[in-house]
Amino acid sequence: MSRAVRRASRGGARSRRTPVRPHGVGRGPRIPWVPLVVLVGIIGVVGIIAYLIWQQSKPATQHFEMAARIEADPAPDLPGEYVDLPKIYSGSYGSREGNNTAQHVSREVDYARDCTDDDPPICNSNPPVGGPHWGAGACPPDPEDATAFCGPAPWGIYRKPWPAGVLIHNLEHGGVVIWYNITDQQIIEELEDNITGKVKDGKILAMAPYPDMEQDTIALTGWGRIDKFPVSEYTKDRVEDFIDAHLCRFNPESLPGC
Numbered sequence: 001m002s003r004a005v006r007r008a009s010r011g012g013a014r015s016r017r018t019p020v021r022p023h024g025v026g027r028g029p030r031i032p033w034v035p036l037v038v039l040v041g042i043i044g045v046v047g048i049i050a051y052l053i054w055q056q057s058k059p060a061t062q063h064f065e066m067a068a069r070i071e072a073d074p075a076p077d078l079p080g081e082y083v084d085l086p087k088i089y090s091g092s093y094g095s096r097e098g099n100n101t102a103q104h105v106s107r108e109v110d111y112a113r114d115c116t117d118d119d120p121p122i123c124n125s126n127p128p129v130g131g132p133h134w135g136a137g138a139c140p141p142d143p144e145d146a147t148a149f150c151g152p153a154p155w156g157i158y159r160k161p162w163p164a165g166v167l168i169h170n171l172e173h174g175g176v177v178i179w180y181n182i183t184d185q186q187i188i189e190e191l192e193d194n195i196t197g198k199v200k201d202g203k204i205l206a207m208a209p210y211p212d213m214e215q216d217t218i219a220l221t222g223w224g225r226i227d228k229f230p231v232s233e234y235t236k237d238r239v240e241d242f243i244d245a246h247l248c249r250f251n252p253e254s255l256p257g258c
Contacts, residue, residue: 064094067252071101071130071224079242080220080227084122085130088114093252102172104135106149109165125226126213127179133168143208155257156199157192158208170206171223174251174258176243179210179219182231191218194236203247204257222246 071093074082086092091099109132115123124131134151143153143160151169153162167177178191195207213219219228220242227242248258 063252063254067223067250068092068094070250078225078245079238080222080225080246081125083125083129083224083226085124085224087116087122088124089131101130103132104151105132105165106134106136109133111164125219125221125228127177127210127219127221127226128164128168129171129221129226130168130223132165133172134163134165135169139166153206153208155204155206157196158206161209161211162206164210164212167206167208170204171221171250173204173253173255174223174248175204175206176247177221178205178207178239179213179221180207181209181211181213181215181217183216184231187231187234190236191239194239198243202257203243204255205243205247223250 068086072086074084076082085101089099089101091101093101095101111124111128111131112126114128114131115121134149136149136151137147139146139150139153139162141154141156143158143162146162146166149165151166152173153166153170155170155175167179170177178195180188180191182188191207195205198205210219213228216231217228218231218234219226220239221227222242222245225246227238229238251258
């Protein structure tokens, strides 16, 4: 049978073909998922950044207010002697309307002359526990390399003295400073071993000689607080109790270590 006959025998019917659907007919609009996900992600990141900025700015005032309350609280149940900085400097920490007990200055400060007009006068302690101090930039690890009016000092142990204006800045940051004017090497080494271990654990502590106070004396200080005693009254527990009570108690800037 010829090919023509075979075609004729199939009836010559028109072949059925699946109609071609025009593009887009019968389908919903395509959603651009990838750009949409990217846009949502960007909005989320921007929102998180804005929230963090808001959180950082909001607590600053709250921290300053809390610090001012702690500065003004004699808290007689805590270790050490309270030093009334608000009365001595006629102001309070972080004050924008009056005198500030923590002003950054670029000048020598004679803390022994920082007294009230009372009779007897109320004066800053020796070593001082607050007041105007240096803050022209962080100090290097070696006091002999320090630039003028730098502050604070890096946390740690020192065998050379720092000016009081430097270490007061450390107190402002919530730390405890141990000052000593002793020659008993056994006690110096015991103090150093104790403080070194705590600094390695992230505690914000500094220890340094301070020849401007009485001989054979140790002073433990936090902001507005001092425990000063002759070396004969030194005990490790005394140091521990002071650190436990005052480390980061005054904490206006919420810096690392607190």
